[in-house]
Amino acid sequence: MASCSNPACPTKEAAATLSCPNCIKLNMAPCFFCGQDCFKAAWGEHKKLHKLGKALEAARIAKANAAPPPVEPTALPDWARHYSFSGALRPAQQSPTRIVPSRIPRPDYADHPDGASLSEQRDKSSDRAIKVYSGEELERVRHACKMGREVLDEGGKACRVGATCDEIDRVVHEAAVERDCYPSPLNYYNFPKSVCTSVNEVICHGIPDFYEIQDGDIVNIDVTTFVGGCHGDLNETFMCGNVDADGQKLVRTAFDCLAVALAECRPGTLYRDLGNKITKRATKSNCSVVKTYCGHGIGNLFHTSPNVPHYAKNKAKGVMKKGHVFTVEPMINLGSYEDFTWGDNWTAVTMDGKRSAQFEHTVVVTDNGIEILTARDDEPVMLWDAAKNSRQ
Missing domain, CATH: 3.90.230.10 (Creatinase/methionine aminopeptidase superfamily)
Structure with missing residues (x-):
């Protein structure tokens, strides 16, 4: 069982089963509280985690939607520099x-x-x-x-x-x-x-x-x-x-x-x-x-x-x-x-x-x-x- 996430909880070792719904929405690690009183008492500090969670989630979404990095071509091969080609075509970078x-x-x-x-x-x-x-x-x-x-x-x-x-x-x-x-x-x-x-x-x-x-x-x-x-x-x-x-x-x-x-x-x-x-x-x-x-x-x-x-x-x-x-x-x-x-x-x-x-x-x-x-x-x-x- 998880312990209560309220630092001032009088029954710190008691089983905590009430989870924060905002943490779940933001794909954060869940935080549990032993009851509504502890949840309200910890809210002032706990909600600061949500701001960080929102920033991390925004960064994750931006990374997922970002265009892939440009492909870096390899250099032209040495053999092509002084080669006798039969037609107009030349090798390009790969x-x-x-x-x-x-x-x-x-x-x-x-x-x-x-x-x-x-x-x-x-x-x-x-x-x-x-x-x-x-x-x-x-x-x-x-x-x-x-x-x-x-x-x-x-x-x-x-x-x-x-x-x-x-x-x-x-x-x-x-x-x-x-x-x-x-x-x-x-x-x-x-x-x-x-x-x-x-x-x-x-x-x-x-x-x-x-x-x-x-x-x-x-x-x-x-x-x-x-x-x-x-x-x-x-x-x-x-x-x-x-x-x-x-x-x-x-x-x-x-x-x-x-x-x-x-x-x-x-x-x-x-x-x-x-x-x-x-x-x-x-x-x-x-x-x-x-x-x-x-x-x-x-x-x-x-x-x-x-x-x-x-x-x-x-x-x-x-x-x-x-x-x-x-x-x-x-x-x-x-x-x-x-x-x-x-x-x-x-x-x-x-x-x-x-x-x-x-x-x-x-x-x-x-x-x-x-x-x-x-x-x-x-x-x-x-x-x-x-x-x-x-x-x-």
């Missing part, structure tokens, strides 16, 4: 790496100091048979892809003239966390952000920074989400503001290259044959196909077999079978297919500085075709609509 709450399950590389995926390394050392998904396991892949779709849609809303790539990363990160997903790129072999943003001549793996999107830019947003032990992977290229005719042609061509490839996917199709269809469509628009990067198996692992090259006459192994889950993600350039990587060891750019565009879906092979697991709910097949990928 915000600190964002944190994923500990309650969210994470892939094995998330907390590895080198970002290494030991499960992928074990997979590469095995016979790498293409995994067949079915039943509950396929449902978990389907859910990861659905979450990825929702997260990319949120990131796409943030992609507009005047916005920064860092803002897109923030939106994608928060959208993933809200859905109890881990953003798969984060710390994957030490990639520092939660999404890839690839602007203009960047082919893929662009690191989000404080670059401000300009009128006429094209921006690829590549999202992967990990939830339920599975990854879902997709990307789209957005046209920001007034994109010129060549840029519009490029983005439409990249979309069509993915569409013609997916139209060929069914049991019995050779994985190597997709590159022929993609190259034919790209060549029709006087564009080229990047050879360095390819589609891949996905599910329990971020990257696994099969490899899915996008260029003609490739040597990929494997035949599509029901239950195979993989990505197709052709990277299409306005100029040469050749690429190189910036000094950050991630950002892949065109050798000639011309623009590149890309679209990606994760699919599962069915009895007589595929299901696009990362499709919009109202878009089970790929149909070009420029408005969906245009931003102001």
Whole structure:
């Protein structure tokens, strides 16, 4: 039992059960009195505590409603100071790496100091048979892809003239966390952000920074989400503001290259044959196909077999079978297919500085075709609509 809070209480050791209501309203530690007489006698001094309590409560509310402190960017990397860039784009300062709450399950590389995926390394050392998904396991892949779709849609809303790539990363990160997903790129072999943003001549793996999107830019947003032990992977290229005719042609061509490839996917199709269809469509628009990067198996692992090259006459192994889950993600350039990587060891750019565009879906092979697991709910097949990928 509490003792009476009146210093002059004649029965100081008596049980005190009468609490001060104002202390409770102000979220202060409760004060108890043995009765109304002691409460009235102590009121002159006791009410001074309420003044202090009001000040503390006001400070607490102000702190809760205050805007978060500004993000302090990291300095430009040393490698960029005397670097020979192929195009106009330059790296900008970056915000600190964002944190994923500990309650969210994470892939094995998330907390590895080198970002290494030991499960992928074990997979590469095995016979790498293409995994067949079915039943509950396929449902978990389907859910990861659905979450990825929702997260990319949120990131796409943030992609507009005047916005920064860092803002897109923030939106994608928060959208993933809200859905109890881990953003798969984060710390994957030490990639520092939660999404890839690839602007203009960047082919893929662009690191989000404080670059401000300009009128006429094209921006690829590549999202992967990990939830339920599975990854879902997709990307789209957005046209920001007034994109010129060549840029519009490029983005439409990249979309069509993915569409013609997916139209060929069914049991019995050779994985190597997709590159022929993609190259034919790209060549029709006087564009080229990047050879360095390819589609891949996905599910329990971020990257696994099969490899899915996008260029003609490739040597990929494997035949599509029901239950195979993989990505197709052709990277299409306005100029040469050749690429190189910036000094950050991630950002892949065109050798000639011309623009590149890309679209990606994760699919599962069915009895007589595929299901696009990362499709919009109202878009089970790929149909070009420029408005969906245009931003102001």
